[in-house]
Amino acid sequence: MAAPEAWRARSCWFCEVAAATTMEATSREAAPAKSSASGPNAPPALFELCGRAVSAHMGVLESGVWALPGPILQSILPLLNIYYLERIEETALKKGLSTQAIWRRLWDELMKTRPSSLESVTCWRAKFMEAFFSHVLRGTIDVSSDRRLCDQRFSPLLHSSRHVRQLTICNMLQGATELVAEPNRRVLETLASSLHTLKFRHLLFSDVAAQQSLRQLLHQLIHHGAVSQVSLYSWPVPESALFILILTMSAGFWQPGPGGPPCRLCGEASRGRAPSRDEGSLLLGSRRPRRDAAERCAAALMASRRKSEAKQMPRAAPATRVTRRSTQESLTAGGTDLKRELHPPATSHEAPGTKRSPSAPAATSSASSSTSSYKRAPASSAPQPKPLKRFKRAAGKKGARTRQGPGAESEDLYDFVFIVAGEKEDGEEMEIGEVACGALDGSDPSCLGLPALEASQRFRSISTLELFTVPLSTEAALTLCHLLSSWVSLESLTLSYNGLGSNIFRLLDSLRALSGQAGCRLRALHLSDLFSPLPILELTRAIVRALPLLRVLSIRVDHPSQRDNPGVPGNAGPPSHIIGDEEIPEYNLALKRLSFHDMNLADCQSEVLFLLQNLTLQEITFSFCRLFEKRPAQFLPEMVAAMKGNSTLKGLRLPGNRLGNAGLLALADVFSEDSSSSLCQLDISSNCIKPDGLLEFAKRLERWGRGAFGHLRLFQNWLDQDAVTAREAIRRLRATCHVVSDSWDSSQAFADYVSTM
DSSP, X not given: OHXXXXXXXXXXXXXXXXXXXXXXXXXXXXXXXXXXXXXXXXXXOHHHXXXXXXXXXXXXXXXXXHTSOHHHHHHHGGGSOHHHHHHTHHHHHHTTOOOHHHHHHHIIIIIOOOOOTTOOOSOHHHHHHHHHHHHHHHTOSOGGGOTTTOOTTSOHHHHHHTTOSEEXXXXXXXXXHHHHSXXXXXXXXHHHHHOOEEEEESOOOOOHHHHHHHHHHHIIIIISSOOOEEEEEOOSSOOHHHHHHHHHHHTXXXXXXXXXXXXXXXXXXXXXXXXXXXXXXXXXXXXXXXXXXXXXXXXXXXXXXXXXXXXXXXXXXXXXXXXXXXXXHXXXXXXXXXXXXXXXXXXXXXXXXXXXXXXXXXXXXXXXXXXXXXXXXXXXXXXXXXXXXXXXXXXXXXXXXXXOSGGGGOOOHHHHHHHHHHHSOTTOEEEGGGSOTHHHHSOOTTTTTTTOOTTOEEOOOOSEEEEXXXXXXXXXXXXXHHHHTTOTTOOEEEEESOOOXXXXXXXXXXXXXXXXXXXXXXXXXXXXXXXXXXXXXXXXXXXXXXXXXXXXXXXXXXXXXXXXXXXXXXXXXXXXXXXXXXXXXXXXXXXXXXXXXXXXXXXXXXXXXXXXXXXXXXXXXXXXXXXXXXXXXXXXXXXXXXXXXXXXXXXXXXXXXXXXXXXXXXXXXXXXTXXXXXXXXXXXXXXXXXXHHHHHXXXXXXXXXXXXXXXXXXXXXXGGGXXXXXXXXXXXXXXXXXXXXXXXXXXXXXHHHHHTO
């Protein structure tokens, strides 16, 4: 009888509260209640009045409310403010109650945004509290405007901080100063343990105080925290000092800024350190003038200055441009040896949260001499992969030539940079900013003192770095490359539309140096850009050679090198020291996923076949690569035969290759009875497939009885031309695999395409 008695006691307690609340409410609302006993202005029901009173006095009644029976508690939950609703979550779950619908309603009513259709929200409470934290931090929401958000007993930032997994900092670093302020010390400590991803969007010029706050914030969240990913988005004109600050802090370097407070978490050793120059000045070198603080905060002034400079640029173009050949001659005359590689600092990656000794002193150069005293370790000190075999030239390729002589075996990428330059016309020009760094101010290829950082300490660093639409100047690219050469904790690197240009060769050198470091963890590389100085497959080959342990590689180049088109007269093949003298285009036992996006591989069919025969790759993507533009009748059977003999390949993605009905039916033979293929994921989106072809494809799969083979993606095909046949085809396919499709209007898409022509 103990349980029923406890139930009755709690119910009586609730009734007492309800009665007292009702009497109080009745005395206040007697007049309105008499005038309109029913209708829209009628007083709230007894239970609702009681629930409001309980919500208003949760500071006193909280423990009693937690002990209420489930049916009563379920009716009170929607009346609680967000703080008590969050606190009662665990108790509600134990009683079999869910608060997800309440949090979803709060999101719709207060945030007033609809989540992306691609986003799968698993916990609306965490999503709401994370967004609520960001809005409060930026001052874009007024907590006093809604009783559900306002409670004097709670700090909005502190209460929601433990749900924040990713934080976005925008514009002029809003929020950084607030987070490092002393009143929010507990908020920052909570973020240090909960935050995993830090994003920067649309950054503008910032003042010295904001950068100092950001320095402290990054030190707490990365070096003493759990942040593992830093992403930068849409920064059209990066500020060098701020960009370098973010990079160096992400890589684990730390120095208190000039006049900044010491870190109380670094121990007595760091407390006793005298403030020294910041990372930006060390990386940029003493010969580079630093941007004035007033300029950094005067964004409007800077914008107007850029406009005036842009107007004057055509007049100054002859003075600011040099030819590739004259550039090479000037570099040679200046005593700069461009065949040398950057020497990575001798640092090691320590366990998270521990300090590391300063990195090895970088090379020094005399200010009065343009020649370099820099001495690097021999190239043989880092393990080199086995020489790879040469590409098989596809049919129709012309103009290939081979180099002869003792220098043909050299594997230094810098040789190729200037060999390509020498093959261009004498009148072809390049920007000063694209010239090797030795020509800028007579410094050596260690480039402007990158980075000495003798006074810096080394702490925990991030594992994922993403740069989306952040144009990299020469000095920014040099900084990134130098840091990468010893960034052993980095596991995933994304460089998307950064305007690397010829800096891609420095990137390859730094990646090669990184792979030679003990404990290198880089396993995924995603590279996208408008242009590439190397043809696509040669770039792929160079990356694979530089990173022999890479597992995931994705490449997209919108406008390929001219040498990607062998039909153009004078387009010679690459030197043998880049490609090698053997026939295999690439070979990497660790590589599991390879993706090519938005490029022309119509003349690379032999290389494509080799990749499909590779027994180490598990997933290959050829997205909008024009695979079947040439020799489709011959190439499709060869492609199917290669896949039928590959038992390792699990996923094939072919969106946007104009496969058509004929190509789809040819591809169906991969699943025939005599096939050894274990393909379980197939993406044939945007391939001009019609309903009758899809239906025949489904029938062939049924005939061979292969059973379920996984996922089939059919987005943006011409299935709307015969809806009945398309539905029948999809119905049959769903007995074999999981089909993902859409209701795409092909006629409207074609009209949109024509309207933009």
